[in-house]
Amino acid sequence: xRGAEILLQPGVFPRLLQGLWVTVWIAxxxxxxxxxxxxLVGWLMTLKNPAVRVIMRVYLDFIRIxxxxxxxxxxxxxxxxxxxxxxxATGACxxxxxxxxxxxxxxxxxxxxxxxxxxxxxxxKVLGLNSWQTFTRVILPQALRRLLPASVNLVTxxxxxxxxxxxxxxxxxxxVGQQIIxxxxxxxxxxxxxxxxxxxxxxxxxxxxxxxxxxxxxKRWAHD
Amino acid sequence: MTDINATTTGSASLGVAGAAExxxxxxxxxxxxxxxxxxxxxxASAPVLNDISFDVPAGQVFVILGPSGSGKSTLLxxxxxxxxxxxxxxxxxxxxxxxxxxxxKLRSASASDSTxxxxxxxxxxxxxxxxxxxxxxxxPVLVQKRDKASVQAEALRxxxxxxxxxxxxxxxxxxxxxxxxxxxxCRALIEHPQVMLFDEVTAALDPEMVREVLDVILELANxxxxxxxxxxxxxxxxxxxxxxxxxxxxxxxxxxDHPQEFFDHPHTERAQQFLATxxxxxxxxxx
Numbered sequence: 001x002r003g004a005e006i007l008l009q010p011g012v013f014p015r016l017l018q019g020l021w022v023t024v025w026i027a028x029x030x031x032x033x034x035x036x037x038x039x040l041v042g043w044l045m046t047l048k049n050p051a052v053r054v055i056m057r058v059y060l061d062f063i064r065i066x067x068x069x070x071x072x073x074x075x076x077x078x079x080x081x082x083x084x085x086x087x088x089a090t091g092a093c094x095x096x097x098x099x100x101x102x103x104x105x106x107x108x109x110x111x112x113x114x115x116x117x118x119x120x121x122x123x124x125k126v127l128g129l130n131s132w133q134t135f136t137r138v139i140l141p142q143a144l145r146r147l148l149p150a151s152v153n154l155v156t157x158x159x160x161x162x163x164x165x166x167x168x169x170x171x172x173x174x175x176v177g178q179q180i181i182x183x184x185x186x187x188x189x190x191x192x193x194x195x196x197x198x199x200x201x202x203x204x205x206x207x208x209x210x211x212x213x214x215x216x217x218x219k220r221w222a223h224d
Numbered sequence: 225m226t227d228i229n230a231t232t233t234g235s236a237s238l239g240v241a242g243a244a245e246x247x248x249x250x251x252x253x254x255x256x257x258x259x260x261x262x263x264x265x266x267x268a269s270a271p272v273l274n275d276i277s278f279d280v281p282a283g284q285v286f287v288i289l290g291p292s293g294s295g296k297s298t299l300l301x302x303x304x305x306x307x308x309x310x311x312x313x314x315x316x317x318x319x320x321x322x323x324x325x326x327x328x329k330l331r332s333a334s335a336s337d338s339t340x341x342x343x344x345x346x347x348x349x350x351x352x353x354x355x356x357x358x359x360x361x362x363x364p365v366l367v368q369k370r371d372k373a374s375v376q377a378e379a380l381r382x383x384x385x386x387x388x389x390x391x392x393x394x395x396x397x398x399x400x401x402x403x404x405x406x407x408x409x410c411r412a413l414i415e416h417p418q419v420m421l422f423d424e425v426t427a428a429l430d431p432e433m434v435r436e437v438l439d440v441i442l443e444l445a446n447x448x449x450x451x452x453x454x455x456x457x458x459x460x461x462x463x464x465x466x467x468x469x470x471x472x473x474x475x476x477x478x479x480x481d482h483p484q485e486f487f488d489h490p491h492t493e494r495a496q497q498f499l500a501t502x503x504x505x506x507x508x509x510x511x
């Protein structure tokens with residue numbers, strides 16, 4: 001059990017918390033930017049215009065088929081070099097997660113919008129509501145309810161996937177853990193399990209409340 | 225609400241607000257006039273509605289009967305502006321309401337135009353994100369820009385009339401099918417439509433709930449509301465109709481100003497055949 005003592009070493013826990021902050025920052029920034037973009041993408045996906053449809057289809061499929069890691073490498077090594085961008089590793093992560101989140105969220109928004117029965121549009125029209133009033137007062141409120149549980153799950157997926165940022169050299173919580181383990185390899189040879197257990201708990205504490213919220217909302221809005 | 229005799233005594237109240245503010249409802253002559261209406265889908269070889277013409281005098285109850293696929297729902301939908309028409313025109317109180325568009329697009333209606341027709345659908349189409357009161361008050365406040373307090377007062381009066389005053393704050397999912405349809409009727413009535421359209425409003429209901437909805441429609445008929453009703457409830461059609469139209473294959477096969485006579489002694493063979501599908505003969509049972 002000597003390995004557990006590493007957690008009490010000065011600096012270890014604060015450093016892990018710093019790493020966690022980087023993780024949460026990347027995930028939070030990505031989600032905040034992906035939300036409005038995802039709503040826009042979802043709306044674009046419902047349009048009948050063939051050109052828009054094709055573009056959106058290609059965008060969604062490209063993001064879905066490519067492993068996130070490959071996307072990160074393309075953004076960080078490929079784009080930055082090709083276009084001479086001064087894009088740091090964290091920026092590349094946020095860029096990829098925003099594009100990924102917006103595509104996935106867009107598909108959820110599209111599904112939610114298309115699941116609203118046609119009679120909802122028709123009764124609004126017969127009552128005299130114009131398309132904007134119908135969308136904002138009738139369709140969108142219903143779509144958001146159907147959307148929320150699934151999008152909260154998407155947020156937890158984004159939080160977990162930020163661990164890939166390590167491979168671009170971002171010092172987030174996993175990387176910090178590895179550094180601590182490496183630095184103490186001789187003093188605490190069996191520290192690995194303990195450090196990763198703490199990291200597991202940290203991810204859990206961030207994602208668990210989101211899961212609870214998602215489940216609550218699912219239950220409350222099940223009747224729609 | 226379950227007793228027709230009881231509801232007819234207080235009849236005038238449901239439509240009275242509309243009648244007072246819209247003289248067209250009480251004026252003589254045709255409230256709604258359909259002329260040479262043609263409706264055809266792009267990919268169909270035959271029109272769904274073929275040269276339909278009729279006049280609905282103000283205050284009259286028009287019942288449209290017909291086998292499924294005869295175009296009766298489509299007819300209501302064209303009047304409601306949900307389907308573009310390919311020929312003819314629809315006028316209301318002498319003013320053009322809909323006409324054929326070469327582009328196949330619907331003429332964009334002004335706010336006052338769009339509230340001239342009220343419609344209740346077969347499916348329960350209340351807005352699930354709004355309460356009963358929220359459903360009823362949405363359009364008059366948002367579209368007709370009426371005063372919120374007076375709209376609420378009228379909404380409560382309408383709910384009282386249909387026996388749902390105590391459910392004003394309920395959510396649609398908490399209501400039975402029959403209650404939802406009664407709320408849907410209130411939601412349409414509060415805009416004071418000149419013509420009300422009912423598209424098989426009881427078709428999806430349990431038999432016991434059919435009565436409560438039809439009683440409301442009957443009371444509305446007695447209050448002088450002009451309406452077009454598509455229904456499969458023959459006993460109800462016989463009780464409520466001023467005029468009966470039988471539609472088959474997109475054309476009017478037979479119509480009559482004397483509903484009793486139509487139901488008892490239809491002239492055309494098609495009408496006899498149609499009405500026969502609702503009766504059963506004990507002689508068919510092999511003992």
